[in-house]
Amino acid sequence: MAREVDRTGASVHPGSMESKPSADAVTKPSEAEAARGFTRPLRDAVVHVVAGKRCPVTILPADVADLFARQPTVLDRVRCSACRQDFPASAFTWHGSDDRVGS
Ligand SMILES: [Zn+2]
Secondary structure, eight states, X not given: OOOOOOOTTOXXXXXXXXXXXXXXXXXXXXXXXXXXXOSSOOOOEEEEEETTEEOOXXXXXXXHHXXXXXXXXXXXXXXXXXXXXXXXXXXXXXXXXXXXXXX
């Protein structure tokens, strides 16, 4: 039996730096995050996409970011700090990836 080095758990700091889009359709939480009940990595930076253009990054309040990590579909409206209006969560992507918010 060969020993394999698992590099898929490389350290990532969700929400703080741009991370490379993952090959998977949905980004997985780290083990520590999963242990806290998260089904997605904790991320707090979202980008509103309107008519193919990206608004400046919006930083979500901590409680909202926490909620999205636990229950990605629980909120259906997100406020864009650039537009100063609420929009459907599906109009946003997580900063640094192509993952749609709320999926
Ligand atoms: Zn916007």
